[in-house]
Amino acid sequence: MSGTVLWATVLGGALGCYLLKLAGLSVPAAWVEQPWVARVVDFVPAALLAALVAVQVATSGREIVVDGRLVGLAVAAVALALRAPFIVVLLLAGAAGALVHVLAG
Amino acid sequence: MSSPERSATLRDAIGLGVAVGLYGAAFGAAADAAGLNLWQAMSMSALMFTGASQFALVGVLGAGGSALAAAGSALLLGTRNTVYGVRLVPLLRPEGIRRFGLAHWVIDETTAMALAAPNRALGRLAFLATGASIYVMWNAMTVVGALGAAALGGTARAALDAIVPAAFLALLWPRLRSTFPEAATQRRVAVGGAVIALVLTPFVPPGVQVIAAVVAVALAGPPRATERPTAAEEMA
Numbered sequence A: 001m002s003g004t005v006l007w008a009t010v011l012g013g014a015l016g017c018y019l020l021k022l023a024g025l026s027v028p029a030a031w032v033e034q035p036w037v038a039r040v041v042d043f044v045p046a047a048l049l050a051a052l053v054a055v056q057v058a059t060s061g062r063e064i065v066v067d068g069r070l071v072g073l074a075v076a077a078v079a080l081a082l083r084a085p086f087i088v089v090l091l092l093a094g095a096a097g098a099l100v101h102v103l104a105g
Numbered sequence B: 001m002s003s004p005e006r007s008a009t010l011r012d013a014i015g016l017g018v019a020v021g022l023y024g025a026a027f028g029a030a031a032d033a034a035g036l037n038l039w040q041a042m043s044m045s046a047l048m049f050t051g052a053s054q055f056a057l058v059g060v061l062g063a064g065g066s067a068l069a070a071a072g073s074a075l076l077l078g079t080r081n082t083v084y085g086v087r088l089v090p091l092l093r094p095e096g097i098r099r100f101g102l103a104h105w106v107i108d109e110t111t112a113m114a115l116a117a118p119n120r121a122l123g124r125l126a127f128l129a130t131g132a133s134i135y136v137m138w139n140a141m142t143v144v145g146a147l148g149a150a151a152l153g154g155t156a157r158a159a160l161d162a163i164v165p166a167a168f169l170a171l172l173w174p175r176l177r178s179t180f181p182e183a184a185t186q187r188r189v190a191v192g193g194a195v196i197a198l199v200l201t202p203f204v205p206p207g208v209q210v211i212a213a214v215v216a217v218a219l220a221g222p223p224r225a226t227e228r229p230t231a232a233e234e235m236a
Helices: A003-026 A035-058 A068-081 A086-104 B003-033 B038-048 B051-062 B067-092 B098-103 B108-116 B120-150 B154-176 B183-200 B208-220 B231-235
Strands: none
Touching: A003 B038, A003 B051, A003 B067, A003 B098, A035 A068, A035 B051, A035 B067, A035 B154, A035 B183, A035 B208, A068 A086, A068 B154, A086 B003, A086 B154, B003 B038, B003 B051, B003 B108, B003 B120, B003 B154, B038 B051, B038 B120, B051 B067, B051 B154, B067 B108, B067 B120, B067 B208, B108 B120, B154 B183, B183 B208
């Protein structure tokens, strides 16, 4: 992706997100408080974040790839279940990924 | 409003800023891993300033997704802030030109702090103090994360590759806890999104599977709380 397209994505996305915030302070409440808006707001994040986790951890281009990332994610899940702080979760996941990288040589 | 209440609000705002700053560093690192340069990562945090959307945009780009898929994911997550804004109007009473400034700080944390305050004056203070604290820390730590990630070698890169999905999982995790509203549905939606994204990966351009997963889950429309059949009807 060229630098120009990347900048357009960054700035266009930022403008869109700002307008979404501004809309909340500007439009009548009844426009926003629709059932379908509530459903999008309640459930889209879980679907989107889970899809991103799956794609980030197990794909490379169009291929399914299993490597140290999956080990890191498993370690992160255990740490989260044990209510570890965010920074600890990331450090453990990173350490696991690095360890697999070294062992796999 | 009494002075101890003001101090407590300011203390909470600063503490939250420091905690959120860690996510800012993770975002900076994820942006670098996705191929954004330092200025682009900084622009994201200064101008978009809504964490989940920023992570989604670089997540899709990092997976090789198109500009439209990346920006589309960010906007889908950004719809949360529209609803927050509606809830904040009675508290902030935004008028004239101030509305354009206040809008930029309408995010998860400022909304939660403002709405939890016991009265309107403290709510306004909580919104402004939390917004300022998080804005400063989020932007500063984005720079730290982006520069730190850019300086990494091979093994540290492998560590970063494992950190990025872990950061997404940490963002998702609170929604899967049993205390979250409709936690069972949240879990089904999450599993559905992940499975659909993986199944589609070999067949569609990178990044499209993420959007497709979200659309599929939305169309499947599990959440019909008012029409949910009773146990007796389900058994019949």
